[in-house]
Amino acid sequence: MSEEILNISNLHISVEGTEIIKGLSLTINKGEVHAIMGRNGAGKSTLANALMGHPAYSIESGEISYNGRPLEELEVFERARAGMFLSFQYPSVLPGVKVGTFLKKSIEAVRGEPVKQKEFRTQLKAAMQLLDMDRSFLSRYVNDGFSGGEKKRLEILQLVLLQPTLAMLDETDSGLDIDALRIVSKGINQVAPQAGCLVITHYQRLLDHVKADYVHVMIDGKIVKSGGPELAHKLEEQGYDWLEADA
Amino acid sequence: MPMPPRAKHLWRYTPWPRIQPQDGVPVADKIVFTVNGNNNLETGAPRVVLESDIARVFLSEIGGSSHTLNIEGDVGLVHIQARASGHVAAGHLHINCKGNSTVILHLTGEADWSGLYISGAVADNCKLAYGFINELSNNCKLLHCEDWSVARDSTMEIAALSVGGFRCKSDVRTTLTETGASLKQAVTVHGLGARHIDNHIEINHKVANCNSKLVINSACAGSSRSIATGLLKVAEGANGTDAGQVFRNLLLSDKARADSIPELEVLADEVKAAHGAASAPVNPEQIHYLMSRGLSPQQAEAMIVEGFLIDAFSCLTDTDLKDVLATRMTIHLECELKR
Numbered sequence: 319m320s321e322e323i324l325n326i327s328n329l330h331i332s333v334e335g336t337e338i339i340k341g342l343s344l345t346i347n348k349g350e351v352h353a354i355m356g357r358n359g360a361g362k363s364t365l366a367n368a369l370m371g372h373p374a375y376s377i378e379s380g381e382i383s384y385n386g387r388p389l390e391e392l393e394v395f396e397r398a399r400a401g402m403f404l405s406f407q408y409p410s411v412l413p414g415v416k417v418g419t420f421l422k423k424s425i426e427a428v429r430g431e432p433v434k435q436k437e438f439r440t441q442l443k444a445a446m447q448l449l450d451m452d453r454s455f456l457s458r459y460v461n462d463g464f465s466g467g468e469k470k471r472l473e474i475l476q477l478v479l480l481q482p483t484l485a486m487l488d489e490t491d492s493g494l495d496i497d498a499l500r501i502v503s504k505g506i507n508q509v510a511p512q513a514g515c516l517v518i519t520h521y522q523r524l525l526d527h528v529k530a531d532y533v534h535v536m537i538d539g540k541i542v543k544s545g546g547p548e549l550a551h552k553l554e555e556q557g558y559d560w561l562e563a564d565a
Numbered sequence: 566m567p568m569p570p571r572a573k574h575l576w577r578y579t580p581w582p583r584i585q586p587q588d589g590v591p592v593a594d595k596i597v598f599t600v601n602g603n604n605n606l607e608t609g610a611p612r613v614v615l616e617s618d619i620a621r622v623f624l625s626e627i628g629g630s631s632h633t634l635n636i637e638g639d640v641g642l643v644h645i646q647a648r649a650s651g652h653v654a655a656g657h658l659h660i661n662c663k664g665n666s667t668v669i670l671h672l673t674g675e676a677d678w679s680g681l682y683i684s685g686a687v688a689d690n691c692k693l694a695y696g697f698i699n700e701l702s703n704n705c706k707l708l709h710c711e712d713w714s715v716a717r718d719s720t721m722e723i724a725a726l727s728v729g730g731f732r733c734k735s736d737v738r739t740t741l742t743e744t745g746a747s748l749k750q751a752v753t754v755h756g757l758g759a760r761h762i763d764n765h766i767e768i769n770h771k772v773a774n775c776n777s778k779l780v781i782n783s784a785c786a787g788s789s790r791s792i793a794t795g796l797l798k799v800a801e802g803a804n805g806t807d808a809g810q811v812f813r814n815l816l817l818s819d820k821a822r823a824d825s826i827p828e829l830e831v832l833a834d835e836v837k838a839a840h841g842a843a844s845a846p847v848n849p850e851q852i853h854y855l856m857s858r859g860l861s862p863q864q865a866e867a868m869i870v871e872g873f874l875i876d877a878f879s880c881l882t883d884t885d886l887k888d889v890l891a892t893r894m895t896i897h898l899e900c901e902l903k904r
Contacts, residue, residue, distance in 0.1 A: 414872030
C-alpha cells in the first residue's frame with residue numbers, strides 16, 4: 319500500500335478576504351510526483367505558500383493532513399523540521415548571510431542537532447557537484463545579487479541537502495536556460511524517490527526531465543482535470559481554453 | 566569650558582551631562598593597552614587638542630594612560646587589548662602608520678566610566694585598516710573620540726563594532742589631507758535593553774581628488790536607542806571629491822529608536838556627494854523564508870540581524886579586518902541568543 323504523505327480535502331484559502339482556492343482536494347503518496355499546471359492567477363502558488371504556512375494566506379475551511387497529522391497544528395518552522403520543503407518562486411535576499419552558514423544552520427535546524435563540519439562539507443561537496451555549482455557560491459550572501467537561475471539553483475541545493483519528505487517546487491523552472499533546467503532537474507530527481515513532490519510549472523519542458531506521475535490542471539482555485547504526463551503535452555499543444563469551457 | 570548647548574547638532578541627542586563621569590574632572594585610572602599580548606607600546610602620545618570641543622578637552626585633562634604605536638613596513642595583523650577597570654578609566658593611543666597594517670583595538674572592562682582617545686596619521690602611500698570593538702560591560706559609560714589624518718595616495722579603512730556599554734558616545738573625525746587619499750568606514754551598532762549609542766562621524770575632504778564612503782548599520786532591540794550623525798565636509802577647491810554616506814536602521818521592537826542624520830557641507834563645485842538613510846523593522850518575508858528552512862522565529866531574527874550588521878563591512882576590502890569583526894559579531898550574537 320502507498321504511504322500517504324499529504325492529504326488535502328475540500329480546501330478553501332483566502333488572501334486579504336478574497337477566496338483564491340475554492341475547494342481543492344489532492345493526495346500525494348511517497349515516491350509520487352504531482353505536477354500542477356494552470357494559468358497565471360489560478361491559485362497554484364497560493365496553494366504551495368499556504369501549505370508552507372505563509373501568514374498572508376488564511377485557510378478558511380477544509381482539512382490538510384501531513385504524514386497523518388493535521389497541518390494546522392504546526393508552525394512554519396515545525397513544518398520544515400517535519401520534512402516539508404518549499405522551493406520559492408521568489409526566494410528572499412539575506413544580505414550579510416553567507417550561503418555556507420545559511421545551509422549549515424538550516425540543516426542543523428531541520429535535523430535538530432549539530433552537524434559535524436566534516437560531514438557537512440562532504441554532503442555539500444556532493445550536492446554542489448550534482449548541481450554543477452562552484453564553491454565560490456558559498457561565500458556569497460544568500461540571493462544577494464544572484465541571477466534568476468542562481469537563485470533557483472540555490473533553492474535546489476537546499477532541497478538536495480535537506481532531503482525533505484514533501485518537496486513543493488513553485489515554478490522552479492522559470493528563468494532557467496536549457497542546461498540549467500537539466501541540472502536542476504537532476505536535483506529534483508534525486509530527492510523524488512524518497513519524497514512526495516508537488517511541482518508547480520507553466521511548461522511541459524520541465525516534465526521532459528522530471529517524470530510526473532500525475533498532472534493536474536487548476537482553474538479558478540480548483541483542480542478541474544487530472545491525468546498522466548500526456549495531459550501536459552495536450553496543454554502544451556492546445557492551451558487551457560478547452561478546459562475552461564468545461565469548468 | 567562652558568557646557569555645550571543642546572541646540573548644537575553634536576550634543577543634541579546625548580547632552581554632555583549625560584556622558585561625563587561626574588561634575589569636575591576626576592582622577593582617572595589608566596586604561597591598560599597590550600599589543601599582541603605584550604606591553605611593548607611606546608609611552609607618551611602627541612596631544613592635539615581641539616579647543617572648541619569639550620569632549621576632547623576633557624579627555625586631554627583627565628589623564629590616564631598615553632601610548633604610541635609605530636607601524637613601519639608591512640606589519641600584518643596587530644591586536645591591541647584595551648582594558649578599562651576601576652571607577653573612572655582613561656587612555657590615549659596614537660597610531661603612526663608609515664607602512665601597511667591591520668590594527669584591531671578591542672576595548673573591554675568594567676569601569677563605570679571610560680574615556681578613550683585615539684589619534685593617528687597614515688603617511689603617504691600607506692595603508693591602514695583599523696577596527697574598533699567596544700565590548701565593555703553592560704553598565705559602563707563610554708566617551709570615545711578619534712582623530713585621523715590620511716595623506717597622499719593613502720588608504721584607510723575603519724570598522725567599528727559597538728556591542729558593549731550602557732551609554733556610549735563616539736566622535737570619530739577623519740581628514741583627507743592630500744590628493745589621492747581614500748577612506749572607507751563602516752560602523753555597526755547592536756542596541757539591546759536600554760542601551761544608548763551615539764555615533765558622530767565626521768569626514769573632512771580638504772583637497773581635491775579624494776574619496777570616502779561611510780556605512781552605518783544599527784540594529785536596535787528592547788528600548789535601546791541609536792543615534793548616528795554624519796558630517797561630510799568638502800572644502801573649497803576640493804574638486805573631484807567622491808563621497809557617499811549610507812545609514813540603515815533595523816528596528817526590532819516597538820520601543821527601539823534610531824535617529825540618522827547625515828549632513829553635507831560642500832563648498833567645492835565638482836563633487837559627487839551622496840547620502841541616504843533608511844529605517845525599517847525586520848522584513849517578515851525574510852523571517853518566513855528562514856522559518857521555512859527550520860529556524861525558529863528567534864533564530865531567524867538573529868540570523869537576519871547578524872547579516873544586516875555584517876553587511877556594513879561589505880564596503881571594506883581588508884579581509885583580516887572584516888573577518889575579525891564579523892567573527893566577534895557572530896560570537897556576541899550567539900551569546901545573546903543563549904541568554
